[in-house]
Amino acid sequence: MTDVNETHATSKYPPGRYGRRREPQPRRRWLVLALAGVVAAAGLAIAWQLYGQYGPQEYEPQVQRFYNVTGDGVTVEFVVRKEADKRATCRVRARSASGEEVGLAQVDVPTGAEPLVTYRLATSDRPVTAEVPACGPIKTK
Numbered sequence: 001m002t003d004v005n006e007t008h009a010t011s012k013y014p015p016g017r018y019g020r021r022r023e024p025q026p027r028r029r030w031l032v033l034a035l036a037g038v039v040a041a042a043g044l045a046i047a048w049q050l051y052g053q054y055g056p057q058e059y060e061p062q063v064q065r066f067y068n069v070t071g072d073g074v075t076v077e078f079v080v081r082k083e084a085d086k087r088a089t090c091r092v093r094a095r096s097a098s099g100e101e102v103g104l105a106q107v108d109v110p111t112g113a114e115p116l117v118t119y120r121l122a123t124s125d126r127p128v129t130a131e132v133p134a135c136g137p138i139k140t141k
Helices: 006-011 029-054
Strands: 060-070 073-081 088-095 101-109 116-122 129-137
Touching (some): 060 129, 073 088
Antiparallel strands (some): 060 073, 088 129
C-alpha cells in the first residue's frame, strides 16, 4: 500500500468521480470596461443636465421678508442676485391658507448686483405667505 499525502489527494481528482471538468472561460475584460464607460458617460450626462437645471441661475430671487399682511394685500421685500448692469422682472405671488394663489404681479427690478425691492402686492383674500418663484430678463418689444 502506498502512502497518499494530502497535497496529492487534494490537487488531483480521480477520473470520472466528479464529472467532466470545464475549461476556464476566457475573461471578457473589454466588455466590463465598455459597460463601465457607458455607465460613467450616462452619469456625467445626467449630472450635467441637473446642474444646468438646478445649479446657479442667472437671476436668483430670495425673499427677505413679508409683512403688513391684511385681507387685501401683503408687502414683500426681496433681493435678486444678478449681474449689476442687468435689469430683471420677477413674478411675485401670494397664497392663502388653503394654498390658493390670491395675488400675482410682475415686478421690475432695477440695475445693481443685489437690489433690495419692496413691493405691495394686492390680494383677493388674506394671504399667509408671499414668494418670488421666478425672475428673468426684461422682455423688450
